[in-house]
Amino acid sequence: MTAAAVVVLCTAPADGSADKPGAAALARRLVEERLAACVNVLPGVQSFFHWEGKVDVATESLLVIKTTPALLPALHQRLHALHPYQVPEVLELAVDGGSPQYLRWLADAVAPARQ
Numbered sequence: 001m002t003a004a005a006v007v008v009l010c011t012a013p014a015d016g017s018a019d020k021p022g023a024a025a026l027a028r029r030l031v032e033e034r035l036a037a038c039v040n041v042l043p044g045v046q047s048f049f050h051w052e053g054k055v056d057v058a059t060e061s062l063l064v065i066k067t068t069p070a071l072l073p074a075l076h077q078r079l080h081a082l083h084p085y086q087v088p089e090v091l092e093l094a095v096d097g098g099s100p101q102y103l104r105w106l107a108d109a110v111a112p113a114r115q
Helices: 023-032 069-082 100-110
Strands: 005-012 038-051 054-067 091-095
Touching: 005 023, 005 069, 005 100, 023 038, 023 054, 023 069, 054 069, 054 100
Parallel strands: none
Antiparallel strands: 005 054, 005 091, 038 054
């Protein structure tokens, strides 16, 4: 069975810099570029992880990105180009079902804009 949609999880810093966007700016860019139909930004996520030989902790935002399977390669490429982290978290969760109306809207939202 082919996934009807994909949810991608990606943590990011809440605030960005002049050359690297933070969570809200990343979310906006992905939607504007039609790589995602919708991105929820959940602030205040506390992450614990191994980095450079020690346990580190960071307060981040979690991006919950909704897209289609066909757009995953382009989404990955864009996230890695824009993201301020050396190794950004990018996890894909296949969506096998859902509201047919929402899934139609999602597909339409990432379709190329008609001119």
